[in-house]
Amino acid sequence: MSELVLEPAVRQLEMLRAREISVLELAEAHIRQIERLNPQLNAFADFDAGPVREQARAMDVAPANARGPLHGLPVTVKSSIATAGYKCEIGSLNHRGEIPREDAVVVARLRAAGALILGTTNCPEFLMAYETANLLHGQTRNPWDQERTPGGSSGGESAAIAAGMSAAGLGSDSGGSVRVPAHFTGICSLKPTPGRIPGRGHLPPCVGPFSTLGAIGPMARTMADVELMFRTLSGQDDADPASPPVTLREVKESELRGMRIGFFEDDGLTPVTAETRAAVRAAAAALRDAGFCVEPFRLRTLEPLRKLWWTFFVQCGAMFYEPEVRGGREKLSPIFREFLEIAEKTGPLTSTELLNAWAEMDLLRSKTLEEMREYPVLLCPVASAPAWRHGERNWTIDRQTVAYLDAVRYTQWFNTLGAPAAVVTVGRSPEGLPIGVQITARPFEDEVALGVAGILDRAFGFSPPPMACGS
Secondary structure (H helix, E strand, O other), rough: HHHHHHHOHHHHHHHHHOOOOOOHHHHHHHHHHHHHHHHHOOOOEEEEHHHOOOHHHHHHHOOHHHHHOOOOOOOEEOOOEOOOOOOOOOOHHHHHHOOOOOOOHHHHHHHOOOOEEEEEOOOOOHHHHOOOOEEEEOOOOOEEEOOOOOOOHHHHHHHHHHOOOOOOOEEEEEEOHHHHHHHOOOOEEEEOOOOOOOOOOOOOOOOOOHHHHHEEEEEHHHHHHHHHHHHHOOOOOOOOOEEEEEOOOOHHHHHOOOOOEEEOOOOOOOOOOHHHHHHHHHHHHHHHHHHEEEOOOOOOHHHHHHEEEHHHHHHHHHHHHHHOOOHHHHHHHHHHHHHHHHHHHHHHOOHHHHEEEEEEEEHHHHHHHHOOOOEEEEEOOOOOOOOOEEEEEEEOOOOEEEEHHHOOOHHHHHHHOOOEEEEEEEEEEEOOEEEEEEEEEOOHHHHHHHHHHHHHHHHHHHOOOOHHHOO
């Protein structure tokens, strides 16, 4: 059954529609994979096989006219996205045992489309880390190497999908949190333009600067699966001020090939491993072979975008959480205390600094979009290196020390820009770890990013971690 659970989501759905397999049989295959691997990986925050079987039995007898496009597909949801009936504790002792009564808008759409929800997945406390560990559920491990992290903050989600414990799922991303985990575990993901997949019901709410930085995004083993999730779940939420009235668009490959792609192997400040450079070059070559014009190009606004991301994510993030954690640091996980210590070194923002930063963000986004007129698609690394060991916080690359938050700066720019960015696995490290590349398009051109990423995914494809293939 391990072969079945590692099939793409689109293939699993084909088998369900053709009655080659029942929803219950597919659910049982995933339950067995979870029971076999989750004790080692610790990807789930909440899972109970009983309700999953009940859902599956009901779906098997549902009339044909009540079956949506995801009917019977086993999926998971990051435990920061409200999912009625499942623990959504944001990895914090402060929220131990919290079970939402209502679904987030995107989870309601998942259910309406017929998806079979397996459970919720682990995340770092309050989502403020690039690895997944907390005092509530412990440490999540990477299926490629259990001594390494699957990333964060959607690390439980990426580990579950990579290991075949889930066909697809939902994460969220304010600084790379669906992209870094995809890169670390060898799967695909999309950080959409904020609001194209509604964010209402995310915990904590994507408000203030996080309405630009943050987005709920699909994760799966193939870009075809990611695109299916995006097309099924996107659309305006008219009660969400950050959700735009943008309709789905069909973009033909001929139209994509008319767009120039700019690529860069590093940002000129923070080096990347040789294998990461090789992955970007391989992706650029594959796109040229597919008929694209791919040329070296690096945005001049990268470092200002990153500094603004730091202002909003690190400094504002700490300020947002300060009332909740005040006087209770002993209850906080080491990984969140580490985040607070980083923020405290920078210091809190004054009202004038915040106002100036907010104005600067609009001006800087405008300048960046002007640059992207020539190259509306960008190809670059996801991070300086592949998945790191639990607790590692600096690395030597090209004889230069690379610090923790600098290693993942390659995703942060596009949160400040509010642009869609997809990740596809292209290469391998000497240890056999996956290495992804990032494909970014202009805001609201998510279908462009998906289209180009899909071409790359077809050229390289998903490979499962060896532990996922056992019986």
